[in-house]
Amino acid sequence: MSNLDSVYSKLTIKTGAKLALVVLDGLGDIATAAQGNMTPLEAAKTPNLDALVRSGCAQGRMIPVAPGITPGSGPGHLALFGYDPIEFEVGRGVIETLGLGVELKAGDVAARANFCTLDAAGLVTDRRASRIPTEVCERLCGILSAKLKKLGATEVIIIPGKEHRFVVVFRGAGLEGPLTDTDPNREGLAIAEAKPVDAQNAGQKKVAKLVADFYKAALPLLANERPANGFLMRGIAHQPNIPTFEQRYQLKAAALAVYPMYKGLAQLVGMTKVEGPSTIAEQFERYVADHDQHDFFFIHYKYTDKAGEDGNFKAKVKAIEDFDAALPILLARKPDVLVITGDHSTPVAAKGHSWHPQPVLLHSALCGSDKLERFTETGANQGSLGIFEAKYLIRLMQANARMFDKFGA
């Protein structure tokens, strides 16, 4: 725990306040000439959000990781949850596993894997095995799972994903990542050996041996399959040991997310996963219903990011307007501290995640009014929160919930 974290921790008092963090995935955007010099937030009709802003809100922009760094969903959300994503790096295998809805335990080592095609000499001829259908992947994972439940004392868990993708989890004592990939990264080469990144690390050495044993046992089971007679493993890493959200903030947190990836990320920090809702309106209804059972609500909305990734300006505007239409359900039982933001920007013009600081809006009895008319990127540039690192967001929410004692006399 950093010195500053221990200061926050010592100052924390429980107040019974309700806090809600609403994440419009990839919300942030940029104004370009092709978009009439407007961002989707600026172009969208958001009467409910506008009314909230005019009732008194603080705005600002957040740097998700560090200047210029474009985060994936993992680091983006870890930062929102207040965990420095440079300090708490989560391996791709872990994220992929969480994304498939698998619960990981501390110490588990997970790898993303994909079926591939090998020639008679054992060289990779197709790194994705012609993207076999998902059903084939499920059947092959079934074959491996049936025979490979354990390697020595270590439990092996194999979960199929979409098309050629699956994940492998090793569960046992004394395991650690990360390891190098077995994917040679191009065709014509043999499957590589998974090597410890730190050659002195006993846990990594143990996993290197497990991976080698796994290949030895699994490859013969696939020998007669075509085109998927081999597999490659990447992002071999352990579930990091992360202090829970409740340990960190003294807040019991619930996650209202629809997509497995975000449920998984919330679980990684110990939030309670709330199953059921499948639309933003249902998520808000469930927040209202469960209001008294948790202190903190993480509510995740995916469609802004999807539209950004597709480079679809109209769809992103529509996603924001759909969100706005549902907002009154949440506001009917307004939390004491409400934040609406993104985990990063996904500009339509970039057709993907970006480094641009995402806009953030904070509403509470003590947030003060920035005297802005709307919640937009351009407006947020002038807000009282300024530009700050996303990892401080929950601290600001706690402050607005009066959860911090005065520091010093």
Place this chain on the structure above:
Amino acid sequence: MSNLDSVYSKLTIKTGAKLALVVLDGLGDIATAAQGNMTPLEAAKTPNLDALVRSGCAQGRMIPVAPGITPGSGPGHLALFGYDPIEFEVGRGVIETLGLGVELKAGDVAARANFCTLDAAGLVTDRRASRIPTEVCERLCGILSAKLKKLGATEVIIIPGKEHRFVVVFRGAGLEGPLTDTDPNREGLAIAEAKPVDAQNAGQKKVAKLVADFYKAALPLLANERPANGFLMRGIAHQPNIPTFEQRYQLKAAALAVYPMYKGLAQLVGMTKVEGPSTIAEQFERYVADHDQHDFFFIHYKYTDKAGEDGNFKAKVKAIEDFDAALPILLARKPDVLVITGDHSTPVAAKGHSWHPQPVLLHSALCGSDKLERFTETGANQGSLGIFEAKYLIRLMQANARMFDKFGA
């Protein structure tokens, strides 16, 4: 290398993009009543810059070193080049030597020196030897150079500067700085002994002995000179071991500077010095001509700083207007990422460098538009880049050049 630097380094990919950093030295300023409440940037007529801004730019302000710290040209430029000037401190002797156009090698120890007047007892009676004319300085340096080419195995290089100033470089194995000054800092005292700052450091001890030997051999050669019969040495330091710009950013960089100091600073980080151009128009023309030969162009313009130092508002406005008039030459072959900024502020009202964060403008296909009409200090306060430390500037330029992979999944 810091943890964050190693993250940036791992994410870096080469893209072939062209980046240009145009530095108007001392550009930043403040609005005062005496100046009609305008900064020079606000008062200047800059039609070309205005058009660039309206085409879509991001603006902000940069803290050159740390809040309240006024940088010299060395730290100001090191920060712009992305080297934390607190971590990479470059001795004044090194900067002065670079400023005289002398190429330093790794491990060289350089000192700034000035001729002084000593009385019969060896006490300093004039620390600047009545500011002797430059020609006299050159003659005296010639006398010393002729007799003092080597001290043991160490090469000695003596280069005259302006008036009473010169520099001394020791080149040999196992040398290190810094050492204390031999300048007693006031008249009436004897020349001080140069002492290792770290008494245990073998390299510093070796240089201390070299300086003592240098005095022993040099003072007799000046004994009959008047008024310059002695000299004082300050800022005795070694050329620091700095990772090159190309190592840090995977960008081949060229420096288009007119003044030796800025060429020297660029060389310190391994940029290629482009000789020839002597006006900003010629510098831009050379950028266009050399466009395909480098990835990164550092273009330095001195006259904004000069006018600020002189406290001459009109001259600073004129310097900005002259720059604006030449700008179309650069824009005819617009780099993929263009930054226009200063290395620090030199407010007319301060008649010198200051700590005020300098305004910065960034243009790229993905910078977005801040919807500002002009590039000014007051406008930059509302820009999407916010106020950030100058050492992150090149990281933002790399991001805009799409030189970073996504961080995490």
